[in-house]
Amino acid sequence: MTRRHLLTLIFILLALSLSGCATLSEGECRTANWQELGRIDGTQGQPRARLFEHAKACADYGIRPDAEAYYRGRERGLLDYCTPANAYREGRRGATYRGVCPALLEGNFLESYRQGLAIHEVESELEGLERQIQRVEHRLDDEEVASDEIQELHRELRSLYRDYRFRQQELLRLEQYHGRYGRMLPR
Structure with a gap:
């Protein structure tokens, strides 16, 4: 060039x-x-x-x-x-696949893309739960909250923490399976 x-x-x-x-x-x-x-x-x-x-x-x-x-x-x-390694990275960052890969490459691309996307989706859910937890914790710090509302907020917080732990376990499972696979893919 x-x-x-x-x-x-x-x-x-x-x-x-x-x-x-x-x-x-x-x-x-x-x-x-x-x-x-x-x-x-x-x-x-x-x-x-x-x-x-x-x-x-x-x-x-x-x-x-x-x-x-x-x-x-x-x-x-x-x-x-259209490589599996790139497909996995694209899925992990939540990029939209536009159906551009040739038919011979698309099957492997989509498999790796879906694996990365599954991890991205759980990470996004965790971020949403973190925001909800912060919102409830902030509300609990408010001195003007009624005592009956405090009990409801504590129940909601326990539920959010339970959901958060479940999603963390899901993320760990996906990363152990797919993440290791994604790291082994050729660059």
Whole structure:
């Protein structure tokens, strides 16, 4: 890759990350390495329609993307995205899978993705329970709470702690099974 292409790639990545959208500037449209942009979009699990977003942005400047080069790059990028290790990481962080993996890779991808997602969901439930526990504990610290309400708050707190312990055990079980599996997956 030439220095010019590397600088263009860095500029495109920086602009995309700062803007948070799929639009490209005029300069990015004029200097785009469409195959490399497709590869980047593929490694991020972007759908085929991402090219249409780029095309729309570039149409304002009278520039048409090289669709063949873009899709060639995207397919190469999907090979990096559609690995079991990446699927597990995507699931763990709660990312949405957009159905982009080729059929031959999708079965293994989805299995690993679901394992990571199961852990993510339990972690999210634990966070919600922590917030509920804090809310009840804060309410118990309020000196203006009536005595009959205090008893109800204590019952609610015991129930929340029970649910929290159950979810912690579930998380531990999942991490022991899936987490170990996720660490053993090739990177």
